[in-house]
Amino acid sequence: QLQLQESGPGxxxxxxxxxxxxxxxxxxxxxxxxxxxxxxxxxxKGLEWIGSLSYNGNTYYNPSLKSxxxxxxxxxxxxxxxxxxxxxxxxxxxxxxxxxATNGCYAGFRCPLDYWGQGTLVTVSS
Amino acid sequence: EIVLTQSPATLSLSPGERATLxxxxxxxxxxxxxxxxxxxxxxxxxxxxxxxxxxxxxxxRFSGSGSGTDFTLTISSLEPEDSAVxxxxxxxxxxxxxxxxxxEIK
Numbered sequence: 001q002l003q004l005q006e007s008g009p010g011x012x013x014x015x016x017x018x019x020x021x022x023x024x025x026x027x028x029x030x031x032x033x034x035x036x037x038x039x040x041x042x043x044x045k046g047l048e049w050i051g052s053l054s055y056n057g058n059t060y061y062n063p064s065l066k067s068x069x070x071x072x073x074x075x076x077x078x079x080x081x082x083x084x085x086x087x088x089x090x091x092x093x094x095x096x097x098x099x100x101a102t103n104g105c106y107a108g109f110r111c112p113l114d115y116w117g118q119g120t121l122v123t124v125s126s
Numbered sequence: 127e128i129v130l131t132q133s134p135a136t137l138s139l140s141p142g143e144r145a146t147l148x149x150x151x152x153x154x155x156x157x158x159x160x161x162x163x164x165x166x167x168x169x170x171x172x173x174x175x176x177x178x179x180x181x182x183x184x185x186x187r188f189s190g191s192g193s194g195t196d197f198t199l200t201i202s203s204l205e206p207e208d209s210a211v212x213x214x215x216x217x218x219x220x221x222x223x224x225x226x227x228x229x230e231i232k
Contacts (some may be wrong), residue, residue: 037221039170047162047170047213049221062220096169103182105175110217112160114181116169 002026004097004117012091012124018084022097022117023077030055030075035100035109038071038082040093041119048093052100052109053080060109087124094119128153128216130224138230145201147227149214154194160215161190161199163208164226170213174199206231 008020022036029036037052051061053071061069070083084091098113105111129152139145149159157177162170172181174190177197187202201208209231214224 039221046225047215047223049223060220098169101172101175101181104179107158107217110158110221112172112175112181112215112217113162113170113221114172116171119169 002099002115004099004115006095006097006117006120008095008120008122010121010123012087012122013126014088014124015086018082018087018091018122018124020082020095020097020120020122021079022081023079024099025078029053029073029078029080032056033102033106033108035111036080037098037100037109037113039096039098039113039116040091041096042090042093050082050084050095054108089124092122092124094121128155128218128222130214130216130222132212132214132224132227134227135225136228136230138232139204140232141204141206143204145199145204145208145229147199147201147212147229149192149197149199149224151195151197151216155216155218157193158217159190159192159197160217161188162213162215163210164213165210173212201229204231 038050068085073080096119097117099115100111101114159177161174164170178190211226
């Protein structure tokens with residue numbers, strides 16, 4: 001059974017870097033043709049795709065966040081991580097990691113998201 | 127960038143009734159439109175992909191339709207557990223979500 005679990009600080013100071021990790025269990029993040037992504041949701045608001053990572057380490061980012069976002073992979077721990085620089089209060093949100101579906105979809109990060117972590121709330125405040 | 131507009135913002139119906147949720151796109155595209163259900167305190171759950179295909183384990187009362195700029199999620203006979211926010215998602219260039227429809231079961 002595939003499971004994803006987000007972890008990281010719940011509080012980040014303005015102008016600093018937000019760092020989160022997603023630990024995947026039940027399958028390998030390097031297995032073809034899996035893609036893995038990050039989605040966030042400000043309190044009481046809608047969903048925003050942040051970016052995604054392919055099984056072979058390619059990354060894809062939301063153009064609106066691209067200048068501040070990096071997604072990295074640690075294959076030895078079966079984890080991928082999110083780094084968001086120069087955060088402001090507008091970055092306060094629930095952050096989810098998720099897997100892009102592979103059943104009948106061959107579009108990589110443009111596939112729907114079928115497995116999600118439970119999410120982790122990050123607050124940006126001094 | 128394609129913008130998705132969902133309507134109505136809120137829908138209040140009784141168990142057994144039929145719910146029709148709309149998702150309208152600012153530009154026409156193919157069938158790369160998905161629907162998610164999100165209950166309070168939970169992550170979103172994929173319901174419908176490619177506009178009309180039910181995801182694994184999704185009850186048959188959920189169905190999707192549409193193409194071009196107009197897409198619809200229909201719940202044929204509402205159950206109390208269908209109370210949630212429903213989001214449509216487009217994925218032609220990258221992933222973008224609509225603003226959501228909150229469905230309340232009376």
